[in-house]
Amino acid sequence: MPYQHESAVNSINELEEPGITEDSVASTDGVSIHYQVQGKGTPALVFVHGWCCDLTYWEKQWDPFAEKYTVVSIDLAGHGQSGLNRESWTIPVLCSS
Secondary structure (H helix, E strand, O other): OOOOHHHHHHOOEEOOOOOEEEEEEEOOOOOEEEEEEEOOOOOEEEEEOOOOOOHHHHHHHHHHHHOOOEEEEEOOOOOOOOOOOOOOOOHHHHHHO
């Protein structure tokens, strides 16, 4: 099933910090993938952290880029606030999230 941006946007929750929203969306194998969005503008920039960290890896870049672009940061499955209930942890499965 392809990622459905509309459904994700419809369920975004406002964080305490103004201008930042967060939510989660189900990956293709049902694992909850946490993300946050801030800023407005095009193109949208998607920040994906490396292994053994979470979306806060990018926190110093959020504000400068959000002045001009929409910034989307995600927690990969098994990291941060994303789900741990994945059965296969191969690169193809991670990429399909």
